[in-house]
Amino acid sequence: xxxxxxxxxxxxxxxxxxxxxxxxxxxxxxxxxxxxxxxxxxxxxxxxxxxxxxxxxxxxxxxxxxxxxxxxxxxxxxxxxxxxxxxxxxxxxxxxxxxxxxxxxxxxxxxxxxxxxxxxxxxxxxxxxxxxxxxxxxxxxxxxxxxxxxxxxxxxxxxxxxxxxxxxxxxxxxxxxxxxxxxxxxxxxxxxxxxxxxxxxxxxxxxxxxxxxxxxxxxxxxxxxxxxxxxxxxxxxxxxxxxxxxxxxxxxxxxxxxxxxxxxxxxxxxxxxxxxxxxxxxxxxxxxxxxxxxxxxxxxxxxxxxxxxxxxxxxxxxxxxxxxxxxxxxxxxxxxxxxxxxxxxxxxxxxxxxxxxxxxxxxxxxxxxxxxxxxxxxxxxxxxxxxxxxxxxxxxxxxxxxxxxxxxxxxxxxxxxxxxxxxxxxxxxxxxxxxxxxxxxxxxxxxxxxxxxxxxxxxxxxxxxxxxxxxxxxxxxxxxxxxxxxxxxxxxxxxxxxxxxxxxxxxxxxxxxxxxxxxxxxxxxxxxxxxxxxxxxxx
Numbered sequence: 001x002x003x004x005x006x007x008x009x010x011x012x013x014x015x016x017x018x019x020x021x022x023x024x025x026x027x028x029x030x031x032x033x034x035x036x037x038x039x040x041x042x043x044x045x046x047x048x049x050x051x052x053x054x055x056x057x058x059x060x061x062x063x064x065x066x067x068x069x070x071x072x073x074x075x076x077x078x079x080x081x082x083x084x085x086x087x088x089x090x091x092x093x094x095x096x097x098x099x100x101x102x103x104x105x106x107x108x109x110x111x112x113x114x115x116x117x118x119x120x121x122x123x124x125x126x127x128x129x130x131x132x133x134x135x136x137x138x139x140x141x142x143x144x145x146x147x148x149x150x151x152x153x154x155x156x157x158x159x160x161x162x163x164x165x166x167x168x169x170x171x172x173x174x175x176x177x178x179x180x181x182x183x184x185x186x187x188x189x190x191x192x193x194x195x196x197x198x199x200x201x202x203x204x205x206x207x208x209x210x211x212x213x214x215x216x217x218x219x220x221x222x223x224x225x226x227x228x229x230x231x232x233x234x235x236x237x238x239x240x241x242x243x244x245x246x247x248x249x250x251x252x253x254x255x256x257x258x259x260x261x262x263x264x265x266x267x268x269x270x271x272x273x274x275x276x277x278x279x280x281x282x283x284x285x286x287x288x289x290x291x292x293x294x295x296x297x298x299x300x301x302x303x304x305x306x307x308x309x310x311x312x313x314x315x316x317x318x319x320x321x322x323x324x325x326x327x328x329x330x331x332x333x334x335x336x337x338x339x340x341x342x343x344x345x346x347x348x349x350x351x352x353x354x355x356x357x358x359x360x361x362x363x364x365x366x367x368x369x370x371x372x373x374x375x376x377x378x379x380x381x382x383x384x385x386x387x388x389x390x391x392x393x394x395x396x397x398x399x400x401x402x403x404x405x406x407x408x409x410x411x412x413x414x415x416x417x418x419x420x421x422x423x424x425x426x427x428x429x430x431x432x433x434x435x436x437x438x439x440x441x442x443x444x445x446x447x448x449x450x451x452x453x454x455x456x457x458x459x460x461x462x463x464x465x466x467x468x469x470x471x472x473x474x475x476x477x478x479x480x481x482x483x484x485x486x487x488x489x490x491x492x493x494x495x496x497x498x499x500x501x502x503x504x505x506x507x508x509x510x511x512x513x514x515x516x517x518x519x520x521x522x523x524x525x526x527x528x529x530x531x532x533x534x535x536x537x538x539x
Contacts, residue, residue, distance in 0.1 A: 007218040010190050011053055013060075013074055013083055019186050019214060021050055023358045028054070029070040032061050037068075038171045040143055040152040042128075044159040045175030048213030051155040054175075055124050056082060059090050062151060063118035078118055089118035093125045104528035108142050111150055121150050128154040129161040136163050144169045161413065177212025180204075186214065187221050191232065193368045196225055201234030209241055244276040249284045250311045252436065253292075256327070256355055257318035264352050268345065278348040282335045289328040327355045419494035425475060431467045434459045434497040448472060449483045453493060457486050510535050 012018050015025050024043075031037050041058070043051040062068055065076035072079050081087035093107060098230055098254040107123070115121040118377075125131075131139070143152055143166065154170060156162065184207035191198045206224060208218030220241075221232070238245060248271050255263035271281065294301045295316040302309045319327075334351040341347030418440040427435055437459065438450035452460065469482035492500070510532060522528045 005219070006179055006190060006194070006222045007215045010218060012050070013057065014072065015057055015061075015070060018050065018054070018057075020178045020182055021054070021175050024054060024175060027173065028058060028061075032068060032070040035068070037062070037151070039146050039150070040154070040170040040171035042154045042156070042159070042162075042167070042172045043175060044156055044172065046212060047157055048210075048215030048217075049175045049178060050214065051175055052124070052126060054173075054441050055153040055155060056090075058153060059087075059120075059122040059124065059151075062120045062122065063089065068119065087118065089115040089121045091121070091123050093123065094127065094132040094165055095125050096127045099130055099132050100137065101132060101138055104131065104135040104138045108138065111142055112147060114149055119149075123150065124153045124155070126155045127157070128166075129156045129158045133163070140165055140169070170437055177213075178210075178214050180207040180210075183207040183210050183212075183214055187217055191220065191221065191225075194225075196232060197228060198232040201233055202237040203234045205234060205237045205241065205243065206232075209243075242277060242280070244271060244274075244281050244284055246288075247311075248274075248276075248287060249281060250315065252352075253285070253288060253315050254311075254318065256352065257315060257323075259356060261356060264356070265349065268349060272345050275433075276476060278344040279335065279338055281348065282331055282338060282351065285331045286328065286335065288312065288315075289324055289331060292319065293321065293324045293328065296321050319522045321492065324356060330355050330358070381426070421475070422494050425471050427468070427471060430459060430464050431471070433495075434464055434484075435468055439491040439493050441485065441487075446479065447481045447483060449485065451487045452484050454486060454488055460484065460486075503517065506535065 008083055015029055016120065018025055041055070043054060045051055049232070058074040060074075060079050061070060063078045063082070064072040065078050066073045069423060072420055074080075074083070078087060083089055083123050085092070091107070097106075098104070099231070111123075113121075146152065152170075154166075159167070159172070159174075184203045187203050188198065191203075202224065206217055207219045224232045224237050224240055227240045248267060252264060253273075254268045255267060271278075291302065291312050292315050295312050299313070302312050315326075330351065334347075334354075338344060338347045338351070341350075418438075422432075422435045425435065433456070434452070435450075437456040441449045441451045465482060469480065472480050472482060510530075513530060513535060519528075521528070523530075
């Protein structure tokens, strides 16, 4: 007898043998037991998760000679012929090869006839999304109101391509990708039944490569058995898959965590000597950084040592959480960009250099600012800043010492204490305009007297003054009475000081431009002219 591949030999034949997909099995079993079987089912999901298998088991349950049940006997002629793919009343159609509307009409012409041998005539249409629009239209009416002896079982990997008119006429079941642990355990069971020697590392690699598909896992196991001559080992599977040894990647991460550039590049050279695919190395890095991040917050998620659990924990202790997150993001970007580089190894080296170069910023510095007290007010007039034309810089000609203000170290002559208080109060609207156009006349522990420029008397009203008085009370934490007199103050107000600084900066910027050699050359060559209003000093 010819050899039968494992994916076909170990295909489940009853609902009890299904691996995963409990939500689908439960619904179908209850429907069969309560005789509430719909006339059209749609099974969706990625390749190799059991769509066709479940459809065939359902067909057996409907046509078993022992009666409709969730446990077909598997021994009667109907069950046997369905398992062997030769049951006359199970019509399996590959929609990818029969997309024309003529094929669909020919298929539906026989729907009206009673089944030949079984209880139901079952139409199993695989990859149904490949049908043309005309084929779907031809199928619609029959799919909605088929004869009582007909059941439609549709399977697809791309349900988004199905018309909503088809979706609305079917019970839809979305089959999930199988977890790696389930695939690994089933591969171990199959290998044991086949008398094949395996090791856990090999099964882990096969389960990861299967990517949620049990059929792919069984096919890979078949290939690994042939590759290893009847034995399945981790080294053979790694060579067969062309994947990189995880130990190399873990040693690379350990050198990265220690900022040991020589060790990092030595590890890259070792992997290059093995002719690894560096794109796969990046994918392995992404997976390991994910596991390290989980280990730092959920240590129980690491698992056993068969998949490098101890090494993952060691790396989790070497790296700070923010470094892990940054490296994970850099690796994600690197996977996108690596196919663009002319040489994979050089691109991977740049990726590792990027991880070693960039570090999260330290934001733990103390940025607290000390508020000036009311007793620090000074009613003396601040000298006017003088502008020097030397290289366009603005110089404050003063001999007074520097003082600490809310914006750092600033000359006392440039910003008076009242201006500093107004800035810290963070006032808005009319209240800010009123405060900015006043100067401090006098003060004591319970009263602050301000002088308002006559041009801004219109800003005064009881509501605005009370809001400014409240802001001052909140600022100093005690009761303070505010008195505002309308007078022509001799000292510069905060608004005037700001205007003078802006004018000085604008004049300095204009001087810089006029004295710039490149600007002068453009004026001579192109007869260009400077528009003063367009000049703005940058902060």
